Structures are given as structure tokens and as C-alpha cells.
Amino acid sequence: MSTTIPEAKLRRRGRxxxxxxxxxxxxxxxxxxxxxxxxxxxPLLYTIFLSTxxxxxxxxxxxxxxxxxxxxxxxxxCPNGRDWFGNFAWALGQPDFYTALRNTIAIFALxxxxxxxxxxxxxxxxxxxxxxxxxWRMGVLFPYIIAPMSAGIIFRMIxxxxxxxINTVLGWFGIGPIGWHSDTFASWIxxxxxxxxxxxxxxxxxxxxxxxxxxxxxxxAAVIDGASRFKQLxxxxxxxxxxxLIFVIITSVIGGLQIFDEPQMxxxxxxxxxxxxxxLTLTQFMWKTGFVSTNASNMGRAAAISWxxxxxxxxxxxxxxILTSRMASGDAPKPKxxxxxxxxxxx
Amino acid sequence: xxxxxxxSAFATAVAGRGxxxxxxRHNRVRLTSEGQRAGRLTYxxxxxxxxxxxxPLYYAVQLASLTLDEMHxxxxxxxxxxxxxxxxxxxxxxxxxxxxxxxxIVAVTVxxxxxxxxxxxxxxxxKLRFKGRGPLMVFVVxxxxxxxxxxxxxxxxxxxxxxxxxxLTAVILPSLVTAFGVFWMTQYITAALPYELxxxxxxxxxxxxxxxxxxxxxxxxxxxxxxxxxxxxxxxTNYYWPFLIIGSNSxxxxxxxxxxxxLAGGNNQNYTVMMAGVVLSTFPLIILxxxxxxxxxxxxxxxxxxx
Numbered sequence: 311m312s313t314t315i316p317e318a319k320l321r322r323r324g325r326x327x328x329x330x331x332x333x334x335x336x337x338x339x340x341x342x343x344x345x346x347x348x349x350x351x352x353p354l355l356y357t358i359f360l361s362t363x364x365x366x367x368x369x370x371x372x373x374x375x376x377x378x379x380x381x382x383x384x385x386x387x388c389p390n391g392r393d394w395f396g397n398f399a400w401a402l403g404q405p406d407f408y409t410a411l412r413n414t415i416a417i418f419a420l421x422x423x424x425x426x427x428x429x430x431x432x433x434x435x436x437x438x439x440x441x442x443x444x445x446w447r448m449g450v451l452f453p454y455i456i457a458p459m460s461a462g463i464i465f466r467m468i469x470x471x472x473x474x475x476i477n478t479v480l481g482w483f484g485i486g487p488i489g490w491h492s493d494t495f496a497s498w499i500x501x502x503x504x505x506x507x508x509x510x511x512x513x514x515x516x517x518x519x520x521x522x523x524x525x526x527x528x529x530x531a532a533v534i535d536g537a538s539r540f541k542q543l544x545x546x547x548x549x550x551x552x553x554x555l556i557f558v559i560i561t562s563v564i565g566g567l568q569i570f571d572e573p574q575m576x577x578x579x580x581x582x583x584x585x586x587x588x589x590l591t592l593t594q595f596m597w598k599t600g601f602v603s604t605n606a607s608n609m610g611r612a613a614a615i616s617w618x619x620x621x622x623x624x625x626x627x628x629x630x631x632i633l634t635s636r637m638a639s640g641d642a643p644k645p646k647x648x649x650x651x652x653x654x655x656x657x
Numbered sequence: 658x659x660x661x662x663x664x665s666a667f668a669t670a671v672a673g674r675g676x677x678x679x680x681x682r683h684n685r686v687r688l689t690s691e692g693q694r695a696g697r698l699t700y701x702x703x704x705x706x707x708x709x710x711x712x713p714l715y716y717a718v719q720l721a722s723l724t725l726d727e728m729h730x731x732x733x734x735x736x737x738x739x740x741x742x743x744x745x746x747x748x749x750x751x752x753x754x755x756x757x758x759x760x761x762i763v764a765v766t767v768x769x770x771x772x773x774x775x776x777x778x779x780x781x782x783x784k785l786r787f788k789g790r791g792p793l794m795v796f797v798v799x800x801x802x803x804x805x806x807x808x809x810x811x812x813x814x815x816x817x818x819x820x821x822x823x824x825l826t827a828v829i830l831p832s833l834v835t836a837f838g839v840f841w842m843t844q845y846i847t848a849a850l851p852y853e854l855x856x857x858x859x860x861x862x863x864x865x866x867x868x869x870x871x872x873x874x875x876x877x878x879x880x881x882x883x884x885x886x887x888x889x890x891x892x893x894t895n896y897y898w899p900f901l902i903i904g905s906n907s908x909x910x911x912x913x914x915x916x917x918x919x920l921a922g923g924n925n926q927n928y929t930v931m932m933a934g935v936v937l938s939t940f941p942l943i944i945l946x947x948x949x950x951x952x953x954x955x956x957x958x959x960x961x962x963x964x
Contacts, residue, residue: 327864334865335787342778343793345834350800353808353815360811428706435703438695448950449707451957455942456714457894459914460935463921464713467720467928475716478731511710512957519958560802568806571896575921593806593897600810601901609810616807623804 357613362394365610367600375610378403397614401599407615409587410595411622413498417573417591418566418626421502425510426559432510433517434543447518450511461504462575469500469576491578494588501589504572509565513558520554521547556634563626568593568619592619714939721747721933728928739929747933751916757941760913763828763899764892768885770833776881779842780873784855794843800836805898813901825910827902832892838884845880846873883956886949893942913938 364372375396376388393399401407432450440446453461468475469490480486490500524547532546548555570593574582582598583590592615600612719732722740747753781787782794812831821827850873858868874881896914903910917934920926946953 330865332787335781335785335790338781338785338869339778339793342774342834342839345774346800346836349812349831349833350808350836353811354803356811356814357807360814432703432706435695435699438699440695440699440703444951444954446703446707447954448946450703450710451950451954452707452710452946453713454953455890455894455946456939457896457914459894459896459918460717460939461713463917463931463935464717466921467932468713468716473729473731475712475731507710507713511706515954515957564802564804568804570806575918578926596806596810597901600813609814612810616804616810620804620807627802 357616360610360613361397361617363610364388364392364396365608365613367607367609376400397608397611398618400611401615401618406587406590406595410583410590410592413583413587413589414567414569414592414619414622415626416498417502417505417569417589418563420498421505421509422559422562422566424502425506425513425562426555428506429510429513429517429558430543430548432514433521434547436514436518437521447515450514452511453508454512456508458504458508458569458571459575461508462572465500465504465507465572466576466578469503491576491584492588494584497576497584497589501569501573501576504576505566505569509562513562516558517551517554520551524550552634556631559630559634560627563630564623567623567626570594570597592622714936714943717932717935717939721929721936723929725927725929740933743929743933744937747920747930747937750920750930751913751934751937752911753913753916753937756911756913756916756938759825759911760893763825763912764889766829767832767892768888771835771838771888772881772885774834775838775842775884776846776874776877777869778839779844779846780850780869780877782839782843783846784850784852784873797836797839801840809898809901812898816902821902823903823910828899828912831898832895835888838888841884842877842880846877849880850876880959883952883959886952887956890942890945890953 362375364375366372374392374394377390377393377396378399388396436443436446436450456464469477471477471487471489471491474490476490477487480488488496490496528550529542529546532542537545569591573589573591573594576589577583583594596612596615596619599607599615600609601607718740719734719736720728721743723732723737724739727737782790782797808831816822816827816830819827821830854872854876855868858872863871894914896918899912899915900918903912903915917931917938920931920934
């Protein structure tokens, strides 16, 4: 008996396999895009809508946002009429908003700049031929496994005004005691040191990987030309790892401007962000506006604040991108090369 | 590394032993290239950085070992005798068993889901041809730059409307997929999986999904396990979103971060027990770090080269 497959069956199989070939790519990416549409995209679009509404956290949507005027807006009704941008106007009318904006930018600056400098130096040290490489690398990465909120609690004690490590050590040198919780600037340093603690080691390893990818010949050429170690770092290595530098800076902008866990846990007792909002960040202000009842909690206003936070992130992202492109490009401008790097980052 | 100029040997031949050693010393100072030993100063500075990295946790263990009276002074570097007592008190205060279990459920579920969806989509983006691939990939990368805070409030409303407020499901759902995961797997599979292997499987009669299963998954495994590791740590240390969506129900649905934060909140605090809570909640990750720390390091460094 012959074992030939009937022609109809063959054709069906061919059609099936063609369908398989055409549809499979879409079927494989579908789960991601479906979940992302619901959990990522929808919320994003919904924030736009939300930011224009008078949305009391308890009672829900209450129509278009109340316009701001001289009269204080109470729980129900809008004495000054309604306005698309009422929530934005409300936020911009709050002194706390500007305090939070100032604190956020200050803490961000105090955490990202020293962090970058230290990470570059440590990465450069680690790139020399050390014994027990893995030990040192794991050592600098250790803070990564400590939750930011746990780090916040620990640093609250390290920076305790009376018995904390920092004030005790400063006392040995006759300095202090510094009011790490009461003084505004000191509290910025303390909170940003929590961020630095968690992320410096991580960024060190990112930069170390990039430094190791710098061709050996290039470095040797610099050595033969008589470049000092410092000069090798600033004139050869840094320009060559610029894409990675930009990557590190952009991620620290996105993460650093949104911090919540660290300042929240740095607080002793109630009054999150300090008794006079010394270290209240924008995300904390957003949370207070949306969720803390003593503030007549309002989701619409919180959404408006989150959009302004987004604008701050975008502005600093662009600013730092321009700055790093300028700074790390070395002495001579190389237009062609920088165009290529842009593409690499965009990809 | 092997490309060092043997200048010290040359100097030895020309000017005798002493000159050779001097030249070698000279090289050691000047060359930073690998193969040259790092100086003592380098060890000193790196050692200092590692000490600073470890000190906060050391301090936490220290405080957790003290009595409340001893807390009134700086403990130096010594330990008290109350560690076990404080740990057991904290163990009950944060309902450790339940909180640990819930945290594991969240971290494992999210890790598995992120890895599965990312590998599937990453394979498709990296190796399959289809219309709209480029724009869709740009879209994925673009969403990575959007701050998470922007969707926190609408997600809160969404979860509440779905009746999920205060549930573990609500903690898990928003993290089921990440754009970063897809990007990461796409990058890796692009480089690690040759087209020839896929073609060979197809010629042998594998369907698309069988090809994925037999060829792509084995090739993607190293990157997938790193992604799982990082997602696990991120979920374990996550506080903000669980804090929003579990809210005042944290006694009913405890998570480690929430429970510890509860110990640390309010006015009347027992700092030693609070610190014991911090130590307890970090302890599982310390074990993970000793088991998989090498992989964490490798993962960060691999991601940097590609990203």
C-alpha cells in the first residue's frame, strides 16, 4: 500500500504553516503589548483626563476641575467656576509645591553629581589589575540589595542628631553637632547620601564594563605619549565611554527626580518630609495631595502634579544630555562621531 | 595583556640587573594596562569604598543588638546582647512568616511573568520578520523613559474600580511586563542566536513555537536568568506602589517592606526592634547576594556593554 498523503491534507498543511509563519511574530509580542496597554498605556492616557477633573479621592469624579480664585475651595462645589487647568493652577498656587520642587532638584543635584564622580573614580580604580577582582566588585555592589526604604531607616539613625555615627565622628574633630533633620541643607545632604549609597556601586560596575571595552592599544598609545593616569582618564577613557556616561546620567535623572522611599523613611514620626517640609520631594507632595486626607485629598490635583514632575524630568533629561555631550567630547569637537553616538543612544 | 613591551628585559641585557628592575618598577608605575599590579593606594581606596558600602548594614545589626537604654549613646563598633530578643520581637511584630511568604509570591510571580513575556517578545523582535517591527521596538524603548509616577494614580483608581484594592493581585498586576525586559532580551537574542540555528530547526520541520521552544529558549537562558534575578531584587525592595495600593490593609496583607515601614512609622518607636525588622527583611537578600552576587555583577556589566 502506498503511504501518500491526500492532496487536500497537504494543501491544508501548507496553509497552516504559512499562517504559522505570518502570525507567530505578532502572537509572540501580543502578551506584552496587551498587558502593557492595560497597565502602562491606559493609565498614561488616563492621567491626562484625570488632571483636568475635580476628582475627590473619596467621592470620585466631580466634573471639570475647579478654577482657582481668591476664595478657598471647599469639599463640594466650585465657587470660582470650572477650568480645564484648575488643578495645575491649584498646584502652582501652593507654597509647598515650590518647596518640593526646590528640594527635589537640590537632592537630585547632591546625589547625581557626586555619585557620578565617585563612580568614575572607583570604576577607574577597579579597572586596574587588582587581586580578587570579584570580591571588590561584589563589595561595591553590596548596597544594591538593601531596599531604598530600609536604607532610609538606617540612614535616619546614622544621621541622628544626638547619637548618630556622623555627628559622633564629626564631634571627634570638634565639629558639630549638625542638625541633619532640622536644617534644610543638611537634610538634603543626608537624603541624597541615601541615594548615593544605593546607586554608586551599581553605576561603578556599569562604567567599569565600559572602561574595559576601551581598546588596549589606545590606552597604550596615550601612555607612550606620556599621559599621566589622570590625563588618561579625562582625555582618553571618558570621551570613549561617553554613550555609557549619558546612559548613566539619563537613568539617574529619571530615577533621582522621582524619589519617594528614601525621604519618606528618613522622616522621624509623622510629618513626612520634615516638620517644615525641609526634604519634602515632589513625589511625596503628589502622594500627600492625592492620598492624605488632611489635605482634602484630590486625585485630579495629584495627577496634575505628576505631569509637572514629568516635565521636570524631561527638562533635566535634555539639559543633562546637552551638558554631557559637550563636556565629555574632549578638546576637539568631532561632529561625525557625536552624530553616531546619538544614534546609538536613541536606539 | 600579552602585548607588553619587554623593556625591563631589554634594560637588563643592556645595563645589568639593577637597571632592569628599575625599568620594571618604572613600568609598573606608569602603565595602567592590565597585567600591571595595582598599587597599595588603589587597594586602600577601594577597600574604603567597600567598608562604607557595608557599614550601614553593620550599623543596623549593631543597633538591633542593643537595649533601648544603650541606644542613648554611640555604640562604637561593638555589639550588645539583645540581638536575638529584638529579632524575635520584630519577627512577631512584622508577622514575618506571612510577610515573607507574600513577598516571595509577588517577587516570584513577577519575575516569571516578566521573563516569559520578555523572552517571547524579545525573540520575535530579534529574529522574526514582520511588518511594524521597527516602530514597535522604538515604542518599547520610548516607554522606558516615562517616569513610573505618572501612572501611579490612574493605576490606583483602576485597581480600586476592579475591586482589587488591598490585594496581592493589585501589587503584582502592574509589574507583569516591563519594557526594559523586552529591550534586554531583544538585545541579547539578537547577538546570541544565529539565524542558521533557526533555519535548521525550520528545515527539520519544527513549527514556529517548537523552534522557539527548542532553539530560542536554550540560547536565551543566560540573559533570562539574569533578568529574573534583577526583577526579583527590584520587587523585593519595592515600596512605593505596594504602599499606595495595600494602604491601611497592611496588617491583613503584609509585605516585608510595608511591615518594616509600619515599625518605623508613628511617634512611639522602639528603634532597636525597628532595626531588627530592617535586618530581618534584608536577610533573605543577603543570602541571595552570597549565592548569586557574581551573577548580579556579571549582569550589570553585560547590560552596560550592550545598553
